[in-house]
Amino acid sequence: MVAASVGLFALFLAAWQWGPPALGIPAFIIPPADAVWHEFVRMSARDQLWYHTGVTALQVLLGFLFGMLLGMVVGFALGMSASAEFVLSPYILALQIAPKVAFAPLFVIWFGYTMTPKILVAVLIVFFPVMINVLGAVRSIDPDIVRLARAFTANRLQLFWKIEFPAALPPFFAGLRIAATLAVIGVVVGELVGGNTGLGYLLSFGEGAGNTAMVFVTIILLTLIGIVLYGGIVIIENKVLHFMPARVRAAG
Secondary structure, eight states: OHHHHHHHHHHHHHHHHHHHHHTTOOTTTSOOHHHHHHHHHHHHHHSOHHHHHHHHHHHHHHHHHHHHHHHHHHHHHHHHOHHHHHHHHHHHHHHHHSOHHHHHHHHHHHHOSSHHHHHHHHHHHHHHHHHHHHHHHHHTSOHHHHHHHHHTTOOHHHHIIIIIHHHHHHHHHHHHHHHHHHHHHHHHHHHHHSOSSSHHHHHHHHHHHTOHHHHHHHHHHHHHHHHHHHHHHHHHHHHHTTTSOHHHHHHO
């Protein structure tokens, strides 16, 4: 499996390096792989590439963590209270339907060209998939199990800790996998709208300068940030849900 993956990657690099010139595609449209590598080296030396990468990675991590916590808390709160779900669900749905890109300029006006607008956009994007997955898991718990626990004099905290929380873990981690990819999008949107640091800023700068290789470098690094975050979630999920078959975790 590893050999096949490495071979496919080598084939992709070869096609990227020699495919566009063979098809007559100019380098300013699709730069070959070696041109992107040389631009990566140049940006590392002169454009503070790793500083901007670190800023974006930090904002992605903070936005992901805050959005995860908010989604988890709201999901459990709505799942355990039908009246709260009835009252708050229309407003949460309206917040989700509203384009997140539209909030980015508003956050920049409120908080200026700081990290806060980028983190808030990521929080908005991460919040909904986590909340929906947790809410659905709590709502799908067999009521007979809850009644049985209450028959054995389980209090509200015990019901949550012994029944509701474990039942929500597989869907919760499934929501985190989705949220990991969306967090990167939220931060980049914020950086594109208003910012002078981060990979989104370099992406905008490269587009304005017509430097396609710079755009490719930033896209690749953004992808790597998302992959690292996603991989971290998978590792934690395997540790936490080690007692469950992999197929059950994936279904969750």
